[in-house]
Amino acid sequence: MMRWFVFVVGFLPVLTFSASAQMTEEAQQIFASQTLLEMILSVGWVLVPLIFLSVAVIGLVIFNLFWLRQGNIASRDFVLKASRDLTDRNLETVLDDCERSKECAARVLAKLILFARDNPSVDLDSLKSVAEAEGARQAMRINQPNLLLLDAGAIAPLVGLLGTVVGILRSFGSIAADNTPMRTVILAGGVSQALMATAIGLTIALTAMFFYSWFRLRIQGLLGHFEQAVTELTVKAFARLASGK
Numbered sequence: 001m002m003r004w005f006v007f008v009v010g011f012l013p014v015l016t017f018s019a020s021a022q023m024t025e026e027a028q029q030i031f032a033s034q035t036l037l038e039m040i041l042s043v044g045w046v047l048v049p050l051i052f053l054s055v056a057v058i059g060l061v062i063f064n065l066f067w068l069r070q071g072n073i074a075s076r077d078f079v080l081k082a083s084r085d086l087t088d089r090n091l092e093t094v095l096d097d098c099e100r101s102k103e104c105a106a107r108v109l110a111k112l113i114l115f116a117r118d119n120p121s122v123d124l125d126s127l128k129s130v131a132e133a134e135g136a137r138q139a140m141r142i143n144q145p146n147l148l149l150l151d152a153g154a155i156a157p158l159v160g161l162l163g164t165v166v167g168i169l170r171s172f173g174s175i176a177a178d179n180t181p182m183r184t185v186i187l188a189g190g191v192s193q194a195l196m197a198t199a200i201g202l203t204i205a206l207t208a209m210f211f212y213s214w215f216r217l218r219i220q221g222l223l224g225h226f227e228q229a230v231t232e233l234t235v236k237a238f239a240r241l242a243s244g245k
Contacts, residue, residue, distance in 0.1 A: 044193075046163030050200050053156045057208045060149045064215050067145060073222045074105035074229035082109060086236040091117070104138040105229045112237050124238045131234045139223055146215045153208030160201020167194025 070076070078101060085094045091113050098110035111134040116122050171194065 044163065044167065044197075046159060046166065046197050047200075049159050050156065050163070050197070050204065053152050053159065054204050057149065057152050057156075057204055057211075060145055060152065060208075061211045064145050064149070064211070068142070068215060068218050068222060070222060070225065072103060073142060074103060074226045078103055078105060079229045079232065082106075082233055083236050086233070086240045091240065104142060104226060105233065107138060108134045108230050109233050109237065112234060116237065116241050122241065124235075127234055127238050131230050135227065135230050139226070142222065142226075143219055146212060146219060149208050149212045149215070153205045153212060156204035156208065157198070157201040160198040160204075163197025163201070164194045167197060170194075 082094065082097070082105075085097065095110055095113045098106040098113070108131055112127055112130055115130045116127065119126070
């Protein structure tokens with residue numbers, strides 16, 4: 001009897017190790033059989049806002065690629081034509097040209113002409129103040145799509161983290177109700193699925209922040225050219241008003 005007891009006690013760790021190794025191999029087979037798409041879909045409901053954020057980031061990137069161009073801000077052709085027209089043509093004609101144009105510089109010049117028409121005795125300082133106010137409004141309009149890209153990059157990892165926390169809580173709830181030896185495997189699978197939400201959120205955030213930094217440098221160059229064009233047009237407009245023509 002004593003020999004059988006020693007045999008069982010000695011062989012029990014071997015059986016336990018064999019069972020653990022078998023469960024580990026089964027877990028590896030389960031995880032290895034999952035494709036990347038299946039892992040992404042296993043994130044759950046939090047995938048919906050993450051998809052919405054990814055679509056928003058892609059849309060903002062495409063919009064900024066077409067929006068942040070010199071032709072939309074203050075093209076050289078418009079500045080040269082407006083400078084020439086301020087010398088040779090009537091201010092009402094220049095105003096009509098500005099209202100037909102969609103450039104930011106054209107909107108500033110139109111604001112200057114309207115203000116000068118309502119205030120015939122305006123001085124240069126007053127015109128500069130009007131140009132600065134309207135220029136600041138147009139600068140915000142130029143920068144706003146890129147700020148939305150920054151917001152999306154800040155929100156995406158937080159949404160992913162929320163999905164991870166919810167997934168981990170769900171995993172612990174599952175193993176609490178399961179008394180089988182596979183609880184460790186269930187916990188590992190749940191945690192891996194939960195971490196996928198954070199990975200997706202970080203991927204969206206990195207993409208958004210990369211393009212935000214690139215567009216920010218582009219905006220700085222465009223705003224420098226925009227301020228120069230507005231200053232030049234303001235001086236030309238005041239010279240035309242001072243001439244009394």
